[in-house]
Amino acid sequence: MKNRTLAALAVVLLLAGPTTALADPVSEALEIDGEAIVTEAPAPKEPPGHPFDVVKSGWLYREPDTRAMEADSFENPGMLNVEHGEVVWNTVAGEAGKSCASCHGDAAESMQGVGASYPKWNAKAGKPFDIELQINACRTAQMKAEPYKFDAQDQVDLTAYIKHQSLGIPVKIDLSAGDMMSWWQKGKDRYYLRTGQLNFACASCHEANSGRYLRADHLSQGNSNGFPTYRLKQGNLVSLHNRFRGCVRDTRAEPPKAFSDELMALEVYVAWRGEGLSVETPAVRQ
Amino acid sequence: MNRICKRSVVLVALFAAAPAAAETAPGAVAVDDMAVAQPISEAGGDPVAGRKVFADRGLGNCLACHVNADLKSELFQGTVGPALDGVGDRWEAAQLRAIVVNAKTVFGPETMMPGFYSLDVGVDVAEEFKDKTILSAKDVEDVVAYLTTLKGE
Numbered sequence: 348m349k350n351r352t353l354a355a356l357a358v359v360l361l362l363a364g365p366t367t368a369l370a371d372p373v374s375e376a377l378e379i380d381g382e383a384i385v386t387e388a389p390a391p392k393e394p395p396g397h398p399f400d401v402v403k404s405g406w407l408y409r410e411p412d413t414r415a416m417e418a419d420s421f422e423n424p425g426m427l428n429v430e431h432g433e434v435v436w437n438t439v440a441g442e443a444g445k446s447c448a449s450c451h452g453d454a455a456e457s458m459q460g461v462g463a464s465y466p467k468w469n470a471k472a473g474k475p476f477d478i479e480l481q482i483n484a485c486r487t488a489q490m491k492a493e494p495y496k497f498d499a500q501d502q503v504d505l506t507a508y509i510k511h512q513s514l515g516i517p518v519k520i521d522l523s524a525g526d527m528m529s530w531w532q533k534g535k536d537r538y539y540l541r542t543g544q545l546n547f548a549c550a551s552c553h554e555a556n557s558g559r560y561l562r563a564d565h566l567s568q569g570n571s572n573g574f575p576t577y578r579l580k581q582g583n584l585v586s587l588h589n590r591f592r593g594c595v596r597d598t599r600a601e602p603p604k605a606f607s608d609e610l611m612a613l614e615v616y617v618a619w620r621g622e623g624l625s626v627e628t629p630a631v632r633q
Numbered sequence: 634m635n636r637i638c639k640r641s642v643v644l645v646a647l648f649a650a651a652p653a654a655a656e657t658a659p660g661a662v663a664v665d666d667m668a669v670a671q672p673i674s675e676a677g678g679d680p681v682a683g684r685k686v687f688a689d690r691g692l693g694n695c696l697a698c699h700v701n702a703d704l705k706s707e708l709f710q711g712t713v714g715p716a717l718d719g720v721g722d723r724w725e726a727a728q729l730r731a732i733v734v735n736a737k738t739v740f741g742p743e744t745m746m747p748g749f750y751s752l753d754v755g756v757d758v759a760e761e762f763k764d765k766t767i768l769s770a771k772d773v774e775d776v777v778a779y780l781t782t783l784k785g786e
Contacts, residue, residue, distance in 0.1 A: 544755070548755075
């Protein structure tokens with residue numbers, strides 16, 4: 348009893364102490380399967396106006412045991428999803444009798460670096476595509492299969508498998524293609540838009556207060572380089588649009604639909620904010 | 634006529650649309666020079682109830698952002714806002730009321746602190762929270778009464 352009280356007191360004292368030092372993210376090197384992971388990078392210079400000098404991976408803000416779990420791919424529970432994603436990659440589906448592998452062969456070669464360059468302008472659709480939308484386009488046009496419903500387990504695992512082929516490669520998207528800049532601008536507007544009864548914008552949590560604690564959550568810069576991410580809380584991989592919707596819902600707002608123009612624009616802008624950070628998929632977060 | 638009665642007469646006269654219940658509607662709370670002088674609920678403030686509202690995650694959830702040593706048994710206290718130890722020494726009750734009602738009137742539009750009794754909110758409010766304040770007028774008075782008890786660092 349006494350110990351518990353003391354422990355509780357210690358936590359409060361810790362939190363009440365000189366909070367800046369304690370709330371800072373760690374500065375620690377990450378290596379996964381011998382691959383060096385860039386977790387801190389100079390912020391992109393173009394277009395101008397990035398709010399940070401240095402962009403940081405959410406990994407740096409997590410507790411030591413969560414960090415360790417991501418650093419060891421045998422411990423990372425998200426790797427089971429990646430393995431299942433590989434099965435999906437090789438499974439024939441749809442009337443054309445094809446799998447992803449029928450067209451793209453060995454993902455370790457054909458998909459290397461691909462995940463790091465998304466979202467990407469899709470001229471035919473006239474909008475940016477993320478990996479999930481590209482998979483659905485392949486399924487309908489090439490495989491004559493049904494598109495995945497949002498967050499179908501196969502969609503999430505296959506996306507993670509494809510992104511995992513870019514492990515360690517820094518995120519860099521092509522904003523000069525098509526109309527990407529207007530989507531970037533729309534995403535930026537959305538990032539600073541205050542939503543919900545609690546009246547928070549993305550920037551309220553991930554810019555003005557990153558590094559601080561919101562209850563038990565150590566607020567990161569909200570970067571997307573680790574998605575789909577294994578969340579210990581959910582015990583599953585979580586897609587980026589699921590996370591976006593969760594964050595908006597936490598402001599007590601009705602979130603936009605997955606793959607809506609609002610969230611696609613946000614994805615473009617958020618990916619840019621984290622340019623230079625390595626793809627970490629599947630990252631481990633609390 | 635006692636004080637309470639007199640005040641409700643004034644309220645009803647000023648805000649004819651408001652029901653007879655002795656509460657000031659969220660849009661009608663007068664913030665003057667970073668203070669709300671009049672209680673917004675005639676029921677008055679109860680510091681013991683206020684302490685509960687403060688800690689309750691579904692109500693004030695104030696610990697999400699603030700450390701408060703008076704509630705040290707509650708784990709996970711946030712650091713988004715300043716620690717509230719001794720806050721009763723730093724601010725008058727009328728100022729604390731303005732901060733809780735709508736912190737933007739005191740700290741400016743950029744503050745992260747939500748307006749707990751304000752309909753000046755963000756876009757796309759979820760159905761269940763539409764046209765509702767985070768706290769009731771009585772909750773606000775209780776929290777303000779509680780904050781005034783936080784004295785000494």
